[in-house]
Amino acid sequence: PQVIIPRNPSDPPVVFHWLPFVGSAIQYGNNPLQFFLECREKGNNFVLGGKSTVFSAEDAYKHVTTPVFGKDVVYDIPNEKFMEQKKFVKVGLSMDNLRAYVGMIEDEVDDFLANDPAFEAFQKNEAGKEWSTFDVVKVLQEITILTAAKTLQGKEVRGNMDKNFAVTYNDLDGGFTPLNFMFPHLPLESYRKRDRAQKKMSDFYVNIIKKRKSGGSDHEQDMIATLMAQRYRSGEPVKDHEVAHMMITLLMAGQHTSSATGAWGLLHIAANPKIGEALYQEQVKHFSTPDGKLRSMTYEELRALPMMDAVIRETLRMHPPIHSIMRYVRDDVAIPGSLAAPSKDRTYIVPKGNYVLASPIMSQMDPKVWKDADKFEPYRWADPEGVAAQAYKTYVDENGEKVDYGFGAVSKGTESPYQPFGAGKHRCIGEQFAYLQLGTILATIIRHLELQIDKVPEENYHTMITMPKTPRSIAYRRRV
Ligand code: HEM
DSSP states (O other), X not given: OOOOOOSSTTOOOOSOOHHHHXXXXXXXXXXXXXXXXXXXXXXXXXXXXXXXXXXXXXXHHHHHHHHHHOTTSGGGSOHHHHHHHHHHHHHHTOHHHHHHHHHHHHHHHHHHHHHOGGGHHHHHOOTTOOOEEEEHHHHHHHHHHHHHIIIIIOHHHHHTOSHHHHHHHHHXXXXXXXXXXXOTTOOOHHHHHHHHHHHHHHHHHHHHHHHHHTTOOOOOSOHHHHHHTOBOTTSOBOOHHHHHXXXXXXXXXXXXXXXXXXXXXXXXHHHOHHHHHHHHHHHHHHHBOTTSOBOOOOHHHHHTOHHHHHHHHHHHHHOOSOOOEEEEEOSOEEEOHHHHOSSTTOOEEEOTTOEEEEOHHHHHTOTTTSTTTTSOOGGGGGOTTSHHHHHSOEXXXXXXXXXXXXXXXXXXXXXXXXXXXXXXXXXXXXXXXXXXXXXXXXXXXXXXXXXXXXXXXXEETTSSSOEEOSOOEEEEEEOO
């Protein structure tokens, strides 16, 4: 049960505080969903819709993110400057760029199935014969980084993805653990490895940028080129190390989130063969050619596949990779009466210096909102009047861009019960890319493989991003 110790009559009930902190943290760490269902009255809207000067993301995250992403980007700088950087990245994620990525991702996945040792049986088997298995997490992690490298990261990065790169990446990634969150300064070897890896990765990107500047490499109009061409409102250009660190940020931001979502998606598809069949039939319906093959998808066609869209949405509903969104409270802030006060004539204050937390997983699994909340049910997204569709509306923003916000434009989605990409000022800008990447990866796998698993594994909440517990092998056999 939640421990509430009133310190000051206006203090709200707290979830974290010093003495019971360890107890709360363990309960939270073992099963955040259960923990949050007990704290549901605290409200995501309060946190995500609040002023960003009061609820600070940078103060909550920078001790973990700066050592990994590097200096002078994201949470290492004042929020106004990061918001400019976020706009620069948006330019690089233009529709024109996204359009070109579908074919590139499809080729990369085809290549992986045809050559990676994980799919040896696929390479040898005739269609419809024997079943074999693959580790869904391992495979998705590899496919995700390869496809992100080929598209967002550009030629030089993809060309240098050898063993060394993988080691550096892993050491850097070792900086994203719950331990780093709780204890930023431990004298551990993993922390030293992280710091060495950051330097190496930073130099790697800075060298690519320098080479481009001296005209020494041929490249496309990709994300690095886009970032290099931007200017801050002050007229200042973006410095080389800032471009480098933004590229590292994008690599890390998309990797675990997309690979975890892809892995969970395939697990649910494997556990529900009817859904796998429906996805396959959707591909056949839209992309069959007269000679019985399946042709490539365009970006527009991919975005208009209702079954694929529903499977990804439903996967993100049940398994939002970022299940907790944190903010540091910079100034005392009053909680609206309806949220926490036991009586109308009393106002609770969250005192400055505390952390507050919004929880997408809680509202997305809330049985008060969702029918059969704990059931994987993609078809819930098909009903235009249903709570799912209402929670995830599309709206056209001031630049004429289509944005999925949920529960109307006004609130920018902070009131929506569906927030896998967050809401408000810090909302994700990688959503379109993630859907494109996941949709293409899942479609390409489904085109080639039939999948089966007895049961979807339970969640392991002990990593920052929730992964399936082992064993997580999926059985497959070749379709075509
Ligand atoms: C922010 C989720 C993929 C870049 C966020 C936030 C969430 C999220 C929940 C809000 C964090 C907060 O408010 O504290 C996801 C999920 C993804 C995904 C579920 C995939 C399935 C990506 C990709 C990129 C990306 C592929 C880059 C290409 C970012 C950036 C922010 C962000 C730059 C802004 C952080 C801020 O403003 O503070 N994402 N993300 N994400 N994400 Fe993603």
